[in-house]
Amino acid sequence: MYAQTPVPPYYAVIFCSVRTEAEEGYALMADKMMQLAKQQKGFLGVETARNELGITISYWDSLTAIQNWKNHAYHSIAQQLGQNRWYRRYKIRIAKVERDYEFELP
């Protein structure tokens, strides 16, 4: 399901990636980072999907929370391993969510 975020404004980190062929350790690390992110102060939610392109969007209550997560010691190691092993390329966008709305079948 998609993330249950509060009323805007809040922040989104849009992480789009193309993987290498390397599988070893990836799923475990991705899972660990997901769990760790959820424990961080200011974390609001996460959404992820992958085909050829992978998209993971995490939501945060402030730019400070995003910066803290980027600099988290374990996350830093994961980022380095990601560049060395698992990702061919990726792009990260930091965005301020200004509005949202949703539809649900009755």
Added chain:
Amino acid sequence: MYAQTPVPPYYAVIFCSVRTEAEEGYALMADKMMQLAKQQKGFLGVETARNELGITISYWDSLTAIQNWKNHAYHSIAQQLGQNRWYRRYKIRIAKVERDYEFELP
């Protein structure tokens, strides 16, 4: 591949959806809307991936461009059909991209 967007700021429409079981007409409409979006003034790029959750992010140069696309006659029909047939639920977030950076293997 991910979208080749210009230097920020620009805008993102984050569309997260959960589908119904209905397949009829969906792929054709999704493809037509993708092609039509790309022809709109102010369109900058799009990224999409789907597993249980579908994530499509389109990028635009202004809120006006986003509003114009939302109100586009053909797109309005597609939105109505989407609510009637193809989507169990979806959430749309409008966000202003403030920063981006990328990694690419040498």
